[in-house]
Amino acid sequence: MRRLHLKDHRAEQRLFARRAALAAALAVLAIGTVAARLVQLQVLEHQRYSTLSRENRVRLVPLPPPRGLIFDRNGTPVAENRPAYRLEVVPEEVPDLDAMLERLGRVVTLRPIDVERFRALAARKPRFEAIPLRLRLSEAEAARFAVHRHEFPGVDIAVRPARHYPAGPLLAHVLGYVARIDADDLESLDPVEYRGTSHVGKLGIERAYEPLLHGRVGMQQVEVNAQGRPLRVLERARPRPGRNLWLTIDLRLQRAAQEALGEASGAVVALDPRTGEVLALVSAPSYDPNLFVNGIDPAAYRALAHDPDRPLFNRALRGRYPPGSTIKPFMALAGLEAGVIAPGTTRYCPGWFVLPNDERRYRDWKRAGHGVTDMYKAIAESCDVYFYDLAVRLGIDRIHGFLARFGFGAGTGLDVVEEARGLLPSREWKRRARGQPWFPGETVITGIGQGYLLATPMELAAATATLAARGVRVRPHLARAAADPGGPPEPLRFAPEPPVRLAEPRHWEAVVRAMVRTVHGRDGTARGIADAPYRIAGKTGTAQVFGLAEDEEYDPETLAERLRDHALFIAFAPADDPRIAVAVVVENGGSGGAVAAPVARRVMDAWLLRGGGAARGTAP
Amino acid sequence: MNGERIGLPGAEAARRTPGLAARLHLDLPLLLGLLAVAAIGLVVLYSASGERLEVVWRQLLRLGIGFGVMVAVAQVPPEALRRWAPWLYAAGILLLVAVLAVGATGKGAQRWLDLGVVRFQPSELMKLALPMVVAWHLAEAPLPPAARRVLAAFAAILVPVALIARQPDLGTALVVGAAGFFALFLAGLRWRWLAGLALAAAAGAPALWHVMHDYQRARVLTFLNPERDPLGTGYHIIQSKIAIGSGGLFGKGWLHGTQAHLEFLPERATDFIFAVLGEELGLTGTLALLALYLFLVLRGLHIAARAQDTFGRLVAGAISLAFLVYVVVNTGMVTGLLPVVGLPLPLVSYGGTSLVTVMAGFGILMSVHTHRKLLSPS
Structure with a gap:
């Protein structure tokens, strides 16, 4: 305030008064300009606009773009637009709406929800506009209605394109589905672009590539009469159709993977480790996405939602499983990289492991023990004790740091939004999430992929692909190219992840050798699939669904099926020039070697024996 | 200053606005003007909303909140506002940065609206905090401001404007920047600065074009040539002009606008409500x-x-001129004088977010006018 004395207040006030007067003049001028414009429009040009308004009533009618088609990598259509018979009613042409609905209900099926939706729409729209009553009539219903049509003035059948998924449940967890736009969608969608569009991608590819598949809305100017009834089209801007999309999925491989799983619940993810292309992605059981396109009826939805096998749950992307022994190759690499072990380093496995100053015994799956064990044997025979010991020597911090480089716990950045992240525990995580310090015993079981460690099948497949590519990390993706209808396909690009570099690159080969021995070695845990005409590098895993007490014996016979162990298997082949990397989880399947490995083998056969991936980067 | 001049306007004010208004620190002419605008707005809104009374009730509730905020702000003495100015500004900047950071990590545009709600707050705060901080800064030294002060003020303006433009919300960035600039202008910014600014703007336009989003460029192009897009943005303008022009001198009568009621007119309850007024009540309205x-x-x-x-002078002046900008930008857009910028017509358009800011601004005006010091420091 003291400094105010330095000011010449009178001069300042005069200055301000001048500027304020100038501003006032500016305000008068600006408002005056608008006023002059209003005089121009409302007085001078009034006649013209009045005529335009009275006689030339032009209304804008949106023309929704046809949605882009989706093909598998070989060009087989997997999402298409099929004409659907739609039953429409123009209320003003119906003498008695209630009586009509009553009679119509005897010709075609009218569920209460259909009538309810129709009435809600009818209340909001002009009476001369056609309002859908049923979105998809069966052929039989359409035929039956055609016979009775003369009895129903104001009711007619319109043919509109509707989304159809010919592969049905086989690709539901990849494609997702489109469904009618609801109030939530309206908040996030561009109101102009979606004028006239009735459906929007809700899940999967349909959702992730919505902007690309949707296209641009077209408009036509229609002259209407005083009541708003269309008279003729004045001008037309065609809609720009949505772009067509090619998936990385191979439908035949997808089917082979689905069939290999059989009736079991579980997931299969197959990647091309050189490109990140997802060749197959199966989550079983699945559901028919076609049910959702035109509004699933509530009873059917309840049945799906409450099914104990959870068909709506995307196990491949959202299922978080303990990786079990499939983590061992990565643990071995961590040990080699840290210099804690060398490939030839041996430990003695008596069938159990104890921490110093602790009496708890961590048991090996093989009660008698594996005896003297080096890294190769430890992986091939899945010796737990070797990895208990290794984990303790590494410590949780180094384990966390190394596994993070493979993307564990971080998701893979797949090009659909619903992918979940696994869990890569650390001291810091435990303090934050559990409010507790990290206990040494937890490090021990992390060594065999138990405890807090969780991974999605997608993460496991991506990490396996990284092993296969000796550290090169690609970004998994489900879409490979897009094209305007009739235009040439343009490949989509996905930025790769930073590679995993080892101080000693030969350690990659050591671990791969151990994984080959898992399949092709005499005592390998996956020797059941060794008769393949190519070399496989793999690792079995068994994930406990519930914990056993120290002395309890795991006996699958006495356990309810839902509590049985999950069977896991990761693999890539051919071992020296991998063209496919696979992760398999069979829920409650029991042993990884006996149950999950054969599934992976059938998937790899279906790809490699057919020459899949032999030619790289073929255009769709 | 003040010695001989203080008593006079104070007494005058007290004489002119006796009773409740004066005791509540309200300026009666301003209050009556605001009420009149709000009343016209509600009448037009009833028609524009398709005669839905619940829409009018909701707007009335928002207006009530707005007037409440105005009364509350009017109670705060300008001296307190002056002291808060830098803190409000700093808080606004922090929030703008935070919003950008959240926007960057909140993967994709799917959650656009969730962010949208949060986004709104800081830029609204800035509409008042920026003129306040410029006024606070310039009031520290004699006027007209020296070069260093002007440069500092420009920096204070550019930072929030850039942050808001990044959101991207070019319309709001523009009015926020204008509010800050008006404080500078009223402080006696020298003409050579103004000339330099005009030159810089002319030179900067191509650069601005470069950083604009496609939809923003489309709007500018459509404004320059409405024929370019007769079915998109151009259609809005054409229909809006038909509505206003067909209204003539006295309009088609309340609730009888065919353009509005046959749904030719887009956004007729919000950004284009002025066209409904023009159609139904004509040039008179x-x-x-x-x-x-x-x-x-x-x-x-x-x-x-x-x-x-x-401080009081600069803040009050800048806020008044910013209000002028809202009015002119909206009416200019609806009559086809200016490009389509999504700014509402203050106090009339349906919606409550910017309403509160506008009313808080009038609260500041009333505070400046009604808290008068009878004792001068000199």
């Missing part, structure tokens, strides 16, 4: 509303000229 707006702006400038200290 549009000029009456414009006159009221002009009265509010001039009354604001009058209050500014009468203020006791530099």
